[in-house]
Amino acid sequence: MKGLPGLYGKEKDQMLGRAQKKRVVLTPYYLMIPPQFLIWAVVIFPLIWAVYISFHDWNPTISPERTFVGIWNYVTVFRDERFLSALLRMLYYSGVGVTIQLFLGTAIALALVEYVRSERLRTFLLVLFLLPMMMAEAVAAQMWTLLITDTGTINNILVWLGLNPIGWRSRELALTTLMIVDIWQWTALPLLIAYAARISIPESLYESSRLDGASRWLILRKITLPYMRVPLAIAFLLRFMDSYKFLDKVFIMTYGGPGTATELPTFYLYQTAFSYFKVGYGAAMSWIFGIIAVIGMFFFWRLAKVQ
Amino acid sequence: MEEVRIRNVTKRFGKKVALQGVSAPIPKGSFFCILGEPGAGKTTLLRIIAGLEIPEEGEIFFGDQDVTLVPPQRRNVAFVFQDFALYPHMSVFENIASPLRLKGLSEEAIRKKVVEVASFLKIEKLLDRLPNFISGGERQRVAIARALVKEPTLCLFDEPLVNLDYKIREDMRAQFKLMQRELGQTIVFATPDPIDALSMADIVLVLHEGRVQQMANVWEAYKRPANVFVGKYLGFPEMNIFEGRVSRSGNSLFWESKGLRLDIGSFDFLKPYEGATVLLGLRPEDIRLGDTEGADFTFEANIVLSEVVGSDTIVHLSVEGVALRAFVPQIFRRPSGERIPIGFRHEDLYFFSSQTGKNLLLQEG
Numbered sequence: 001m002k003g004l005p006g007l008y009g010k011e012k013d014q015m016l017g018r019a020q021k022k023r024v025v026l027t028p029y030y031l032m033i034p035p036q037f038l039i040w041a042v043v044i045f046p047l048i049w050a051v052y053i054s055f056h057d058w059n060p061t062i063s064p065e066r067t068f069v070g071i072w073n074y075v076t077v078f079r080d081e082r083f084l085s086a087l088l089r090m091l092y093y094s095g096v097g098v099t100i101q102l103f104l105g106t107a108i109a110l111a112l113v114e115y116v117r118s119e120r121l122r123t124f125l126l127v128l129f130l131l132p133m134m135m136a137e138a139v140a141a142q143m144w145t146l147l148i149t150d151t152g153t154i155n156n157i158l159v160w161l162g163l164n165p166i167g168w169r170s171r172e173l174a175l176t177t178l179m180i181v182d183i184w185q186w187t188a189l190p191l192l193i194a195y196a197a198r199i200s201i202p203e204s205l206y207e208s209s210r211l212d213g214a215s216r217w218l219i220l221r222k223i224t225l226p227y228m229r230v231p232l233a234i235a236f237l238l239r240f241m242d243s244y245k246f247l248d249k250v251f252i253m254t255y256g257g258p259g260t261a262t263e264l265p266t267f268y269l270y271q272t273a274f275s276y277f278k279v280g281y282g283a284a285m286s287w288i289f290g291i292i293a294v295i296g297m298f299f300f301w302r303l304a305k306v307q
Numbered sequence: 308m309e310e311v312r313i314r315n316v317t318k319r320f321g322k323k324v325a326l327q328g329v330s331a332p333i334p335k336g337s338f339f340c341i342l343g344e345p346g347a348g349k350t351t352l353l354r355i356i357a358g359l360e361i362p363e364e365g366e367i368f369f370g371d372q373d374v375t376l377v378p379p380q381r382r383n384v385a386f387v388f389q390d391f392a393l394y395p396h397m398s399v400f401e402n403i404a405s406p407l408r409l410k411g412l413s414e415e416a417i418r419k420k421v422v423e424v425a426s427f428l429k430i431e432k433l434l435d436r437l438p439n440f441i442s443g444g445e446r447q448r449v450a451i452a453r454a455l456v457k458e459p460t461l462c463l464f465d466e467p468l469v470n471l472d473y474k475i476r477e478d479m480r481a482q483f484k485l486m487q488r489e490l491g492q493t494i495v496f497a498t499p500d501p502i503d504a505l506s507m508a509d510i511v512l513v514l515h516e517g518r519v520q521q522m523a524n525v526w527e528a529y530k531r532p533a534n535v536f537v538g539k540y541l542g543f544p545e546m547n548i549f550e551g552r553v554s555r556s557g558n559s560l561f562w563e564s565k566g567l568r569l570d571i572g573s574f575d576f577l578k579p580y581e582g583a584t585v586l587l588g589l590r591p592e593d594i595r596l597g598d599t600e601g602a603d604f605t606f607e608a609n610i611v612l613s614e615v616v617g618s619d620t621i622v623h624l625s626v627e628g629v630a631l632r633a634f635v636p637q638i639f640r641r642p643s644g645e646r647i648p649i650g651f652r653h654e655d656l657y658f659f660s661s662q663t664g665k666n667l668l669l670q671e672g
Contacts, residue, residue, distance in 0.1 A: 204392035207359055212406040212457070213380030222405075226396040 073284035105190030233304035316365035340508030349497035385454030566627025588657035602650025
């Protein structure tokens, strides 16, 4: 029989639609065992274990005994005012904070590209803006703690300028202070992403619209921002995810206080499970917190039309 | 009437001179082609005409008005970029409509104009699509539509055919020419491809390293190239160039190189070059293969290789060890080593100075 030119064995059989002899190759499966083991051991098993625990009342410091309570822990979460107000705080902290970071970062990135003509100066400024991001969270938090005490450097400057000192760590302001510190440290991330997105837009698009007589504002609305939509959505998401699990600065700067003024869900969760040792309740709370995140992401993804 | 006049334009980027003393009139309604290698300064010249760059020296006139410092949006020019510069998030309709929206036309007027220009370019079926979902040739046409819909004084094209594949390029050449003829639009077209210039242009301006080599009617430039660069560049395949010496023998003048000896007694303008080295140019398409009747010079050549290009053939030949190429506008397969008579006429010969490269015929007087 005449064969197809250039095809041999298996390929020829496939081309001619001949049935293949089934032969199971096991090597890939063997190779997958170590990573699979790790994933199951440190991610999937704890997740399932947390579901199991969440249906129990358990304080490991008192007894190893776990009492089955059904969905009671979940019901309690929705009645727990401390958790709900922590969620509201997070909404304020993340919503406002991340939005400001995004706006500021984008504005600085655009200004750098549009107004700083010298390549060298631009790089220098970019690095300068990135510096806070390169600092460890804990170090930044410690540094800011010293700056914002009632007689700290910032208040000293305010007094020197003839203004009233501000109670940065007061009940009313503490959460906003944390937000400001976070903005100071993390605006650099959306800035970097926005900068990369902006310089990848072909210059010919700008020149073409300039030839047609488009104003700067129109060019921003019709070219720059639509082009940067997806990278900016991703920047927003990254920062939102980070702020969702935000803990370090609360821990170091305010420890949730004064009172519960800076108690964000993660901090409350941490307290419940590892200070009060209400492990079952903590597990239920973290599952709900996680599900809220997934739902939130889903809607955000739909809204931002990231494809 | 002259639509645009470029006068003595010089442009530098840092230390690099992009254009040096470029002058050219661009007549109204002409297809004006700027031809040159990559880096010759074609794009820079287009950008200066559009107002996207300001020259260090010289002026640009639109009609009687000096527009050298007039910003691009007030020049009423359209620019078709090499990458087409279509807005990827806008539909084809919106892309074409964008210059009209900026003019503040009514929605109805915009729709009418867009549909009109789109059907002229046969892209009316694509109006709802996004630029990323249409082919390269179609994208090209959308970019042209966006340029034409403005009804500009001047349409500038920056190597628009370079990004297209061979077949579409051939098709687009004819379309460009027809479009220009139908609309009477003044077009300035930058290209590195001599075929573009030969097939479409009325006037060609040949640039080399930022300097004008020649500006003339395209056939004039082809028949009477100003120098050896234009001779070689404006033509496909490239002109054959041989170096040889002009010498007198008896009553007549001869041009001699190591395998060739031509009686050039009829070229009076070569008399002053007796004893000098002179470059001889011969276009591959002027060489007759096999049938040499009517030729003034005939030789026996060896076929080295028949290179079939599409439905044409470039025949690589050797005459007494001198390599030359001939062009045959059909498929012409011959075995290597075959001997074949070749011939050419007096008027097919070009002579260039070996020092300056200038065409000696044009230098006379």
